[in-house]
Amino acid sequence: MKFIKNIFLLFVLVVALDQLSGIVLHYLYFNLKSGAEFETTYAFTKTDADIIVTGSSKARRNYNTPLISDSLGMTCYNAGHDGQSVLFSYAMTKMILAHHTPKMIVVEIFPEEMYYTDLHYDRLNILLPYYSDYPEIREVCDWRGARKEDSTSIEKRLFAFNTEKIKLLSQCYRYNSMWLDIATGYLKKEKIKSGYLPLTDTITEAEKNNYISEFENRVSREKDRHIDPNKIKSLLGIIELCKKKNVIVVVSMSPVLKRYNDDPVYKSIIDITAQNNVPFLDFTGDERFNHLEYFADNHLNKSGSSFYSQVLADSLKKIISSSIRN
C-alpha cells in the first residue's frame, strides 16, 4: 500500500512538473527573437518571401538568397536547416503553404540525403515543439517513430512499435535537447535577414581527398544502404502540394566535391521530376564549379555560393519567364 501510494505521488509530481516545464518552455520557445529555433519558427509561420529555398545545410550555405533576390527582383528566403533532409523540407513546405503562397519553392537535394539514415529521423526532433499547434507536420513527426519497424537493429526489433506517440504525451519531451539553445537564444541579438549563412574557409587538396576517401569508406561500410521511400514520398509530396497551390517548384542539386555518376539517386530524381513536369537543375557535375577555392568542405564557401547563386538565378529567371508564358 505504501509503495502504491508513493509511486502514485511520484507520478503526480512528475506529471505536474512536466506540464509546468512544458508551459514555460513553450512560452520561451515561441517568444524567442533570435537563434536557430526562432529562425525555424519564422520560416514555418511568418515568412512571406516570393521565393523560398528549402533543404539541408547545403541549402543554407550554398544559396546566397540576397543575391538571388537582387537578380530576380523578388524577395527570397533561405529556409535550409543544418543536418536536415528532404523530410524536413516536406514539413517546411506544408507549414509555409498553410499560411503563405510563395511564387516559387526551390528544393535543394544533396544526393546522399536521399539514402536511409536514422540520423535524419532523429534530427526531426526540431519539429516536435510544433506538434500540437500545427497539425500539418504530424505526418512527418509520426514517421520519426514509425521508421523503427523496418530496421535491423536489436533495440528496434525489441521495441518495434511507435514509441514516439507515447513520448509525445510528455510536454517536456517536445523540447528535448533544446533548453540550452532556448536559453542562449535570449542572449543572441542578431535578427533574421535572409536565412543564408555562408562558410568562409577554403578547402585544401588534401582535405578534399580525405573527405572523399572517408565518404567512400563510410559508404562501403553501409551494407544495407538504400534510398529511403519516405524521402521519395516527401519529394513527391512537396511537388503535389506546390502544384495544388500553383507554386512553381524547382528541384536543384548544388555543386559537390565529387559526383558519383552511377548513384541511383540521380535516376530517381530525374524520373520523378520528368514525370511531374518539374524543372530539375543539376549542378553536381558542372565543371564551372570544379575549383577548390569555391568549397569550404563539401559545402560551397562564400565566393562559391555567390557564384553558384548567380548561375542559379539565371536558370530560375528562365523558369519563371517560361512559366509566365505558359
Add this chain to the structure above:
Amino acid sequence: MLLIASCVFYMFFIPSYILILIFTIIIDYFAGLWIEKAENKNRKLFLILSIAANIGVLSVFKYYNFFAGNIEGIASLLGMKVNIPMLNMILPIGLSFHTFQAMSYTIEVYRRNQKAERNFLLYALYVMFYPQLVAGPIERPQNLLHQFREEHPFDYDRVVSGLKLMLWGLFKKVVIADRLGAFVSNIFDYPQQHTGEALTYWMAIFFFAWQLYCDFSGYSDIAIGAARVMGIKLMTNFQRPYLSKSIGEIWQRWHISLTSWFMDYVFRPLGGYRLGRNRGAINLMFVYFLSGLWHGAAWTFMLCFVLFGFQLVFRLYFKKQINFLYGIFETKKKNSRWNTIFQTAVSFILICIPFTFFRAHSFSDALFMLKSLFVFSSLKISIGATDTFIYSLIGIFILYAVEIYQEYYSHSNDLPEPKVKWQKFLFFACIIIYILLTGVFDSSQFIYFQF
C-alpha cells in the same frame, strides 16, 4: 512465469533464434546431470562435450565469417584464391553472454561447487533470465540458481532501491552515453577531418571511454535494478572503474562478471601468477587475447585487449618504478588528494588509448587517431554542436559528482539523495524531468548488445 517472460523478451528479436538457445540449454542441462553422475574420465568428457557445443554455436554465429575472411585474406597474400561462402545472418542477441553463463554452470558442476539442476525449467531460466540475458552480468550458478527456488516476498526498500538503480542506469545511458556518442561518432567516423587538431582527438578518446562506461554500466544498472525489483540479486558488474588508481584496479572494477569469469575459468587454471612472473605474464596476455576475441570477431577488438594485457604485464615488471613516479606527487600525508587525482588521471588516460581500437572502424583509422594525438598543428578543438558538447560536459560532471560521493563519502552504491521525504520525491521527479529534457531518445542502441 519468469521463464515465459524471458522467452517472449528474447523472441522480440528474431523468434527462430530461440531454437539456438534451447539447443544449448538442453545440451548443458543433460551435461550437468551426466557430469554429476559420471566418474573420473567421463566427467571430463561430458564437460568437454558441453563446452564444445557452446563454443561451437558461438563459433558458427559469431566467428565463422571472421575466420573465413581471414583465411581468404591469408590465401590471397600467398597468391592463392580461396572462396569460402559467407553466412549472411544477424548475430543472436547476447550470444556471448548467455554462452559464458551456460559454460560457468557446467564448469561449476564439474568442480563440484554446484549441484546439477534437476528442474529443466529452472535451469532454462538460469540461462534466459531476461534482465541479464542480452548483456549480462554473466552470473554464476551458485549465486543465481538457488534464488529462483526461493520465495521473494514484497520488500518496499528492496523494490525502491531497484527502481532507483534502474533510473540511474537510464540516466547514464540516455543523458550521458548517447549524448557523448554524437561527438564521438563525428570524430571516429571521419577521423581524417580533424588532422592536426590533437586536442580534438584526445577529447574524442576521453569521451568514448566515458560513453562506453556509461552505456554498459547503465545497462548493467538497469538489469541489476530490474532483477532486484523481482527479488533476485545479481552480481555487481561495475564499481566506479574510472576512480581507480591503477590499471590493475580498473580491471577489478570493470565488467567484473566477465573479468572474474576469465580469472576463475582460464587464468587461475593456467597457473595464474603461481608459476612465476614470466608464466603469469603469458597467462595474462592469453586471457586478454581471449577477452578481445570474446568482445568481437574483429582484429581491432583483439588488439584493444592485447594492449590492455601489455599494460598489465608492464605494470607487473615495473611496479617499483611506477610507484616511484607516483611518489613524486606523494605528500607527507599518505593518500593525499593530489596523489589520488594524479594516479586516477594517469590510469584513465592509459585505459583510453587502447579503447581507440575498440571504437575505430578499422585498424588504419585507429592508428591514424593514435598518431594524431601527438600532432599539434593547432590548438583547436572541434566540438561539433555546442549544445551537444555542453550537455555532454554537464553529464560527465554529474557522473563524477555521484561517483566521488559514492566512493569517498557514502562508501556505498546508493545515489546521493535528500533525507526529507518531500525533497526526496522532488529530487527523483527532477531526475525524470531532466532525462526527458536532455536524454537522447533516438536510434542509438546499447554498445554491448552486439556481443
